[in-house]
Amino acid sequence: MSTRSFAQPKSLWLATVALSLSVFxxxxxxxxxxxxxxxxxxxxxxxxxxxxxxxxxxxxxxxxFTSSDRIxxxxxSGFIGMHFILLLLLARDKGGAGLYPHQIAAIDxxxxxxxxxxxxxxxxxxxxxxxxxxxxSTCAADEMKDLxxxxxxxxxxxxxxxxxxxYARRRPDxxxxxxxxxxxxxxxxxxxxxxxxxxxxxSSSSVYGKNTRVPFSEDHRAELPASLYGATKRTNxxxxxxxxxxxxxxxxxxxxxxxYGSWGRPDMALYSFVYNIMHGLPIKVFDAGTMYRDFTHVSxxxxxxxxICQFRSPxxxxxxxxxxxxxxxxxxxxxxxxxxxxxxxxxTIEKHLGKNADKKFATSSADEVAKTYADVRKAWRLLRWKxxxxxxxxxxxxxxx
Numbered sequence: 270m271s272t273r274s275f276a277q278p279k280s281l282w283l284a285t286v287a288l289s290l291s292v293f294x295x296x297x298x299x300x301x302x303x304x305x306x307x308x309x310x311x312x313x314x315x316x317x318x319x320x321x322x323x324x325x326x327x328x329x330x331x332x333x334f335t336s337s338d339r340i341x342x343x344x345x346s347g348f349i350g351m352h353f354i355l356l357l358l359l360a361r362d363k364g365g366a367g368l369y370p371h372q373i374a375a376i377d378x379x380x381x382x383x384x385x386x387x388x389x390x391x392x393x394x395x396x397x398x399x400x401x402x403x404x405x406s407t408c409a410a411d412e413m414k415d416l417x418x419x420x421x422x423x424x425x426x427x428x429x430x431x432x433x434x435x436y437a438r439r440r441p442d443x444x445x446x447x448x449x450x451x452x453x454x455x456x457x458x459x460x461x462x463x464x465x466x467x468x469x470x471x472s473s474s475s476v477y478g479k480n481t482r483v484p485f486s487e488d489h490r491a492e493l494p495a496s497l498y499g500a501t502k503r504t505n506x507x508x509x510x511x512x513x514x515x516x517x518x519x520x521x522x523x524x525x526x527x528x529y530g531s532w533g534r535p536d537m538a539l540y541s542f543v544y545n546i547m548h549g550l551p552i553k554v555f556d557a558g559t560m561y562r563d564f565t566h567v568s569x570x571x572x573x574x575x576x577i578c579q580f581r582s583p584x585x586x587x588x589x590x591x592x593x594x595x596x597x598x599x600x601x602x603x604x605x606x607x608x609x610x611x612x613x614x615x616x617t618i619e620k621h622l623g624k625n626a627d628k629k630f631a632t633s634s635a636d637e638v639a640k641t642y643a644d645v646r647k648a649w650r651l652l653r654w655k656x657x658x659x660x661x662x663x664x665x666x667x668x669x670x
Contacts (some may be wrong), residue, residue, distance in 0.1 A: 330581035330596070334366050339420045340578070343455075344428030345375035345402045348533050349471070349525075351391040353426065353571040358398055366575055370399030374420045378406040382431065383535050391532055408451040413458040422463050424578050427455055427470040430502075433536060434475060434636055437497040448501035449508075456512045468520035469577050472506055472600060474563070474641050475499030476524060484644035487524070487600050496636035506600055513598045517591035521577050526604030526643045530567035530663060531670035538611070539564075539667055542618055546626045555633040558612035561640040565605040566658035566666070573603040576652040604643025605656045617661055621668045 340357060344350040357373055359365025375395060379388050392402040405412045407429050416422065431437075431447040452470075459466050477485045478494035494500045505522065512518040529539045545552045581596045619625050648654045658666075 332579050332581060334368060334579065336369075336372075338368070338423045339372055339374070340368070340424045340426060341374045341376070341416055341420060341422045342426045342428065343376050343407050344430065344471075345395065345400075346377040346379060346388040346392040347428055348391075348530075349528060349567060349570060349574075350375075350377070350428040351395060351532060352530070352567045353428070353574055354395055354400055355398060356571045356575055358400070364572065366578075373400050374416055374422070375400050375402045376405040376407070376412075376416070377402050377429065379404055382433075382436070387532075387535065394532075406451070408446070408454045410454060410458065413454065414462050417458055417463040417466065422466050425455070425459060425463075425466050425468045426574065426578065427452075427468065430471060432498070432534070434496045434498050435634065436536075438634070438636065441497050444497050444501050448498075449504055452505050452508065456508060456518065459518055460512065460516050464516065464518065467578070467581075468509065468518065469574065470505060470509065470520065470522055472522040472524045473499060473502040474524050474526040474602070474604065474643065476503040476506065477638075477641070479638060481639075483640060484606065484642040485602065486644040487602060487647055495638055510598050513585075513592050513595065515591065517595045519581075519596045520598045521580065521582070522598070522600040523574060523577060524600060524602045524604075524643075525570055526563040526565045526602065526641055528565055528567050528570050529667065531667055533567070533667065538562075538614070539618070539664065542615060542626065543622065543668060546618065546622055546624055549627070551627040551629045552615070554611060554615070554628045554630050555637065556611075556639075557630055558610060558615060558628070559639075560611050560633065560637065561608040561642070562611065562614070563604040563606065563608045563641045563643050564614065564660055564663070565603065565643070565656060566663040569605070569656040569658050570603055572657075573601070573648060573652070573654045576648075576654050577601065580652055601648050601652070602643040602645050603648060603654075604641070604645055605658075605660070606643050606645045607656075607660070608640060608642045609660060614660070614664075617664050618668075621665050 342350055342354055345354060354373060354375060357366045357368045358370065361367035377388065377392070379385055395402055407413065429451070431444050437444050459468060474485065475496055476491040476494055476499050477489060478499055480489055482489055491503055494503055509520040509522060513520065529537060533540050535541065542552050582599045583597055585592045585595050585597050615626055645655060
């Protein structure tokens with residue numbers, strides 16, 4: 270199947286932007302005051318606290334994968350996409366889903382935001398495992414239709430997006446198209462051709478913006494992101510909620526916190542720091558390394574995505590609308606819940622490389638936040654998920670790779 274180019278008519282592009290902005294600004298009316306104003310206890314409970322486990326699963330469904338399930342994964346040659354597909358193929362007794370290659374359809378547009386060669390290498394790793402990655406954009410309506418219908422898709426796992434906070438300042442149009450217009454294309458394809466398909470999509474911790482209340486909870490207000498990237502991801506969440514209310518589409522959004530690990534993106538801090546230190550090049554450190562990030566290993570992220578794919582929220586009780594007797598949309602934080610300073614992060618890298626970094630300090634931009642910190646109690650309560658990989662172990666895994 271060949272790649273299709275996608276050219277949005279100007280009127281449709283403008284209409285999509287207008288819709289996204291209006292939905293974004295109306296978040297309070299859509300999601301209610303609890304989400305809008307963040308009624309939440311700011312103390313961070315220990316995940317081992319027995320009282321935290323006292324939560325009923327009575328109204329939540331867990332639906333393990335079966336031989337009839339068919340999973341469509343976008344961004345399959347991306348960092349997280351590749352690791353997730355490998356986990357789908359991994360045997361259940363080893364923590365995977367135990368699926369067969371014919372149950373998985375994988376697509377990626379192989380854009381040039383970063384090394385296409387790295388994406389091709391990931392694709393080759395999947396091919397060796399039995400899954401071919403098709404060169405298709407999520408904005409290619411005809412191909413999306415064919416995949417959903419011919420594959421009998423039960424789960425649509427959407428990783429494809431334009432990542433990066435800083436790059437958005439230079440190419441805002443790219444973020445609008447790939448993260449909003451193409452996301453609407455996904456919603457429309459599911460609505461028209463496979464309305465019972467369960468959508469699981471990647472959101473981001475960037476939706477929390479300049480929120481200073483930590484740890485970041487799903488109940489905190491998230492309508493004031495600091496970056497365009499964060500705004501596009503929050504728009505995805507609101508559009509998914511709107512498509513549930515209007516058409517009954519069932520979905521779950523995942524707010525990832527600073528994902529790292531083997532096969533990672535070259536523009537991410539770990540990859541660039543390790544490369545530069547190894548080759549005697551300076552590394553750029555913002556705000557003297559005092560910013561904190563909740564670094565989360567990719568193995569923990571994909572294990573959370575796997576659990577989400579088998580999770581269903583409570584049924585809606587809103588009679589008279591298409592969402593009646595459908596599972597409500599949800600969002601989950603997936604993070605390590607142990608933020609560390611960039612200085613500590615660099616020190617850990619230096620330890621495993623056995624070499625000191627040449628630091629060049631710089632001032633951060635307005636779209637950077639001082640600290641990210643995931644409250645993952647919701648994921649523990651409903652999914653029994655919590656991160657397993659420490660930063661020290663995770664950086665060693667990357668350096669060994």
